[in-house]
Amino acid sequence: EAGVTQFPSHSVIEKGQTVTLRCDPISGHDNLYWYRRVMGKEIKFLLHFVKESKQDESGMPNNRFLAERTGGTYSTLKVQPAELEDSGVYFCASSQVRVPYEQYFGPGTRLTVT
Amino acid sequence: AQKITQTQPGMFVQEKEAVTLDCTYDTSDPSYGLFWYKQPSSGEMIFLIYQGSYDQQNATEGRYSLNFQKARKSANLVISASQLGDSAMYFCAMERQRGATNKLIFGTGTLLAVQP
16 A cells, blocks of 8 residues: 655745645545644644545645645645745645544655745 | 643664653643654654553553553653664654544654664
8 A cells, every 4th residue: 555645855946936745645545634844843733634625724824825635635735935934844644534543644845945 | 732842852772772752741632642753864754653542551562662641741652672773753742633633743853863
């Protein structure tokens, strides 16, 4: 069974540009989460999808971030326009809809904004 | 406020010895879950062990065990018989089981180095 995959693994962009991160969850996992780790700080929750619906987007930092999940399958996270403080590692995780909701993480996308 | 605290930024342990990684948490939720994840230098997050707040016994998974002390709000990870491959960053996380959302709240992590 394939795990959670993320693309790209690393992205370097200039301030003001747009970047789109993609996450493919484990097949059959209705829950999909995005997290971010800024250098030296803890991993922080961004948002949670159940199928194609946003269940909780309380962690989204501002309206420069837009997440979508087309048809309840893969998800994209767009940052437009990117700022220096957006640099970090963006993790995607997925889980089944049952306790204990063990979340399986992808390898992350390292975003560097210069 | 919900919070996870890992007070050990770095730890050293000799190969084959046991090591305890500390984790304390703060929550007012009656139901929650506690996780430990391992992040090797390659970057992926690997699930290690889970403890539910109502579980009566401490969770164990192979060489990993979770020392859950609910009254003290601690959930320490014990790794027995350390191996060189255990060298990694370890994150403690709490799952908020509130309504239909169950986001994880992470600590800052502990970097474990296993020495031969």
